[in-house]
Amino acid sequence: MKFCTVKQYFDDENNNNVTNGIATTVIPLPNKHLKIKANNKEMEQYEQELLRNVMPQELTKLILAANYLNFKEALDFFCRTVANAIQNKSVDYVRKFFGLESDFEPGEEEKLCKEFAWSFEGVDED
Amino acid sequence: MFTTNEVLPEDLVIQILLWLPVVSLLRYKCVCKSWYALINGQNFINKHLLHNQTTLTRTRAQYFGIPNHVATNRVDSSNGLVCLHGNIYGIDIVLWNPATNETKVVPESRISPQGRVSTTDIGFGFDFKTNEYKVVKLLEIYDSNPELESWSKLFTIGPLMGIKKSLGFWKNESLFLINNDGQLLLYDSSTQEMTSLQVDGLPLQMITYVESLISFKGGDDLEEKGNS
Numbered sequence: 001m002k003f004c005t006v007k008q009y010f011d012d013e014n015n016n017n018v019t020n021g022i023a024t025t026v027i028p029l030p031n032k033h034l035k036i037k038a039n040n041k042e043m044e045q046y047e048q049e050l051l052r053n054v055m056p057q058e059l060t061k062l063i064l065a066a067n068y069l070n071f072k073e074a075l076d077f078f079c080r081t082v083a084n085a086i087q088n089k090s091v092d093y094v095r096k097f098f099g100l101e102s103d104f105e106p107g108e109e110e111k112l113c114k115e116f117a118w119s120f121e122g123v124d125e126d
Numbered sequence: 127m128f129t130t131n132e133v134l135p136e137d138l139v140i141q142i143l144l145w146l147p148v149v150s151l152l153r154y155k156c157v158c159k160s161w162y163a164l165i166n167g168q169n170f171i172n173k174h175l176l177h178n179q180t181t182l183t184r185t186r187a188q189y190f191g192i193p194n195h196v197a198t199n200r201v202d203s204s205n206g207l208v209c210l211h212g213n214i215y216g217i218d219i220v221l222w223n224p225a226t227n228e229t230k231v232v233p234e235s236r237i238s239p240q241g242r243v244s245t246t247d248i249g250f251g252f253d254f255k256t257n258e259y260k261v262v263k264l265l266e267i268y269d270s271n272p273e274l275e276s277w278s279k280l281f282t283i284g285p286l287m288g289i290k291k292s293l294g295f296w297k298n299e300s301l302f303l304i305n306n307d308g309q310l311l312l313y314d315s316s317t318q319e320m321t322s323l324q325v326d327g328l329p330l331q332m333i334t335y336v337e338s339l340i341s342f343k344g345g346d347d348l349e350e351k352g353n354s
Contacts, residue, residue, distance in 0.1 A: 007299075044292060060134060063134065063138055063141075063142075064134070064138070067138060072252070075141065076141075079138075079141045079142045079144070079145055079147045082142050083142050083143070083144075083145030083146050084145070086142075086146075086150075087146050087150045088150070089151060091156045091157055093153065094154055094157055095157055095158070098133070098134065098139065098157075100132050100157055100158050100161070101158065102156075102157070103158050103159050104156075104158070104159060109156055110335055112155060112156045112162070113156055116152040116153060116155070118227065119149045119150070119152040119153040120153055
């Protein structure tokens with residue numbers, strides 16, 4: 001079932017949604033996944049490898065590709081990888097990562113930060 | 127630092143946020159107004175809880191300080207909320223979300239049955255039919271004779287050597303045990319493997335806990351009560 005979309009992708013030459021580089025990372029995943037499905041440790045290692053070789057922004061593209069290909073396991077895997085990469089980052093880092101801007105009133109943001117001041121402890125430097 | 131040429135649609139952003147721990151999500155409420163509304167929304171809170179309950183995570187030890195050092199002798203957990211039963215400032219029962227650090231004092235019960243009464247136990251759970259959280263107080267009244275009930279045998283585990291006592295089940299297949307040296311072990315009854323968990327201190331009780339964003343609205347915070 002997953003491979004219907006993949007086949008369609010190869011047939012459709014004008015596909016802008018999935019660039020070649022991404023396809024080479026996403027397509028081999030099913031095989032890898034089947035082999036190491038139950039083994040959490042290997043998945044962790046693969047995740048570390050992925051993070052080293054691929055820029056966080058590229059992960060965004062991988063997520064979009066996995067979503068387009070309707071490939072749930074890959075989507076879950078990439079989302080979790082991104083989450084692990086950003087979970088200890090600052091609010092500013094997250095804004096830049098997702099291309100967002102703060103639309104709070106000047107005083108509002110400070111008030112919010114105070115409410116959960118303890119959650120800002122131990123955050124990675126930018 | 128980065129130039130974003132791909133902006134993720136909201137449903138994919140949610141997929142990423144579901145994997146984040148509560149402490150990060152509380153912080154990211156400050157990112158922008160739409161994220162604030164999203165993370166605060168009941169819809170996302172429920173999805174996040176469900177995600178935590180159904181995703182396989184590694185067993186790891188996490189230590190929480192019980193708020194205001196409530197002397198606790200009984201603990202129960204449901205949906206990321208923990209119910210503490212103890213006695214401080216004359217307060218009997220406190221609800222607590224360790225992940226968001228919110229507390230709520232449960233008001234005293236006005237029920238007073240006849241006869242000599244002692245509280246034997248407190249239970250806490252979520253009633254799916256009425257969509258409510260319920261705290262149940264079990265009372266022992268010394269006037270009547272308790273009825274005899276029978277226990278049925280469900281299954282046998284073991285035999286296991288050198289075990290002092292069992293603490294509770296984990297995901298219906300594994301059992302937490304304490305051996306004679308006071309160490310915490312996890313026994314998987316399907317594979318019959320015993321794993322030693324490196325945990326300091328002597329565990330008294332085991333409950334299954336997952337993080338959640340669930341918030342208490344209205345009612346008294348434990349801190350406020352302490353000051354009155």
